[in-house]
Amino acid sequence: MRNQVREQRTIRGLSQAQVAAALGVSRQTVISIEGGRYLPSLPLAFRIARFFDMTVDKMFDPEDGEADPC
Amino acid sequence: MLKFIAPRLRRPALIAVLGTAYAAAWAVHGGHGRVWAITAEIATVAWAVTMYVWGGRDNEQGALAGSRPDERQRQVAQRSWALTGKAAMLAAFAGLAVSIAVRSADWLPFAVMLAVAGFAYLMGLSTFGVGEEDPAYDDSDGLSGPAPVSHWR
Numbered sequence: 001m002r003n004q005v006r007e008q009r010t011i012r013g014l015s016q017a018q019v020a021a022a023l024g025v026s027r028q029t030v031i032s033i034e035g036g037r038y039l040p041s042l043p044l045a046f047r048i049a050r051f052f053d054m055t056v057d058k059m060f061d062p063e064d065g066e067a068d069p070c
Numbered sequence: 071m072l073k074f075i076a077p078r079l080r081r082p083a084l085i086a087v088l089g090t091a092y093a094a095a096w097a098v099h100g101g102h103g104r105v106w107a108i109t110a111e112i113a114t115v116a117w118a119v120t121m122y123v124w125g126g127r128d129n130e131q132g133a134l135a136g137s138r139p140d141e142r143q144r145q146v147a148q149r150s151w152a153l154t155g156k157a158a159m160l161a162a163f164a165g166l167a168v169s170i171a172v173r174s175a176d177w178l179p180f181a182v183m184l185a186v187a188g189f190a191y192l193m194g195l196s197t198f199g200v201g202e203e204d205p206a207y208d209d210s211d212g213l214s215g216p217a218p219v220s221h222w223r
Contacts, residue, residue, distance in 0.1 A: 025140040026133055038142050 002061045006034040008052040023047050077137040078125040082118040089114025159187040 009019050016034070020027040025044065032038035033048075040048065049056045075083055089110060096107035125136030133139045134147055166180035 026130075026143060027128065028130055028133075029140050029142045032142060041141050044141060 001036065001039060003033065003036065004052070004054070004059050004061075005030070005048060008054070008059075009034075012052075019051070022051055078122065080137040081125065081135055082122045085118045085121060086114060089117065155187065155190070159184065162187060 009016070016030045017027050020030045023030070023044065029038065033040055045056050045060060049059045052059065093107045093110035093114060096103040096110055121135045124131055126132065130143060133143045139147060162180050162183035166177055166184055169177035169180055
């Protein structure tokens with residue numbers, strides 16, 4: 001599953017640590033999400049989308065790649 | 071269970087308590103057990119201090135050692151514990167099978183470990199939702215209609 005986290009973070013000039021602090025997760029988790037190695041839970045997906053002022057379906061694209069929730 | 075202790079101290083405290091109990095068991099054992107007790111207590115203190123130091127680091131191990139994992143790290147820890155449980159259960163089963171095969175009198179601890187592991191598995195199924203309401207159950211009481219469409223944006 002592709003996501004827009006890295007693109008949106010870069011556009012806003014934020015560091016991974018800043019995004020992590022805002023979302024209440026670790027920097028390592030932000031790195032994993034950006035790399036597509038971890039699919040966040042639904043609550044975290046909503047927090048990410050709201051943080052970047054986007055909708056969840058815009059932020060995460062289920063059509064691209066596998067959708068293994070783990 | 072340990073909510074009243076600061077997160078970073080929880081794991082070191084648990085290690086200290088369990089390690090001290092282990093050392094106390096050797097002390098009660100008597101004889102050369104006291105040497106083992108002192109060794110175990112020194113190792114326990116060293117391990118607890120190490121975990122406290124790790125707990126302050128900004129990495130995966132630090133988050134787990136400091137009892138402040140996020141959802142992904144918690145998932146990693148849960149998977150590791152699941153693997154630990156499977157390995158322990160397999161070891162107990164192997165021990166039971168071998169002790170029975172060689173007619174050893176020590177089969178009972180393996181059987182107890184296997185029984186406890188099996189019970190814990192069933193308790194986990196019950197606690198985490200398998201025993202909940204049948205998902206096939208339709209609470210619409212025979213009413214049917216179009217599936218709800220979300221217009222949320």
